Amino acid sequence: SYELAQPPSVSVSPGQTASITCSGDRLGERYVSWYQQKPGQSPVLVIYQDVKRPSGIPERFSGSSSGNTATLTISGTRAMDEADYYCQAWDSGTYVFGAGTRVTVL
Amino acid sequence: DVQLVESGGGLGQPGGSLRLSCAASGFTFNNYAMSWVRQAPGKGLEWVSAISSRGGSPYYADSVKGRFTISRDDSKNTVYLQISSLRADDAAVYFCAKDSVAVPSHGEFDYWGQGTLVTVSS
Numbered sequence: 001s002y003e004l005a006q007p008p009s010v011s012v013s014p015g016q017t018a019s020i021t022c023s024g025d026r027l028g029e030r031y032v033s034w035y036q037q038k039p040g041q042s043p044v045l046v047i048y049q050d051v052k053r054p055s056g057i058p059e060r061f062s063g064s065s066s067g068n069t070a071t072l073t074i075s076g077t078r079a080m081d082e083a084d085y086y087c088q089a090w091d092s093g094t095y096v097f098g099a100g101t102r103v104t105v106l
Numbered sequence: 107d108v109q110l111v112e113s114g115g116g117l118g119q120p121g122g123s124l125r126l127s128c129a130a131s132g133f134t135f136n137n138y139a140m141s142w143v144r145q146a147p148g149k150g151l152e153w154v155s156a157i158s159s160r161g162g163s164p165y166y167a168d169s170v171k172g173r174f175t176i177s178r179d180d181s182k183n184t185v186y187l188q189i190s191s192l193r194a195d196d197a198a199v200y201f202c203a204k205d206s207v208a209v210p211s212h213g214e215f216d217y218w219g220q221g222t223l224v225t226v227s228s
Binding site for chain 2: 031033035042043044045048084086088090093095098099
């Protein structure tokens, strides 16, 4: 079955840039979406189709994808961005999520 | 505003059954695929099942195939998940999610419900 690999954790200082990677076989040939989930809350879509940002998502969230890796970048990270982040893609009739990355704002 | 409201969670016995419901509003329900995604306590997101719009072709994760059945009633703007042969590892919060496309494919989940908790114990 298809797998998406994410680092378990990323730490970032306030105002700095956090980058979260998501790797999978030929991932660049698929659309990748990213979700933010804060404790006790439902996930929120922050990036779709690799690079697009839904209405209401701050511009500091951006996405990119190349080869086997997609990246979610949070520029000028704020304390409110502390959360779990999941990548997601489609493969052979199933949706797949990465295991998630906890972003800690120190 | 789009709203997805899940119900039907609760305590189920091993080997038993539960039926989850998700009532949708604020969008043209029969134009979009719908999915169920679960999250075990302290764990990550796991896609469980999806159903396409209108004709309702189902899709399942290998972990639930043969035990879970997804269906939809477009007249009630509701999607269901029938869980049978409950196992301890089915215990999770089950989220209903709206797909951005009519047929599950390279879409994304643009709206999520608040989730309903399923616990499994004898």
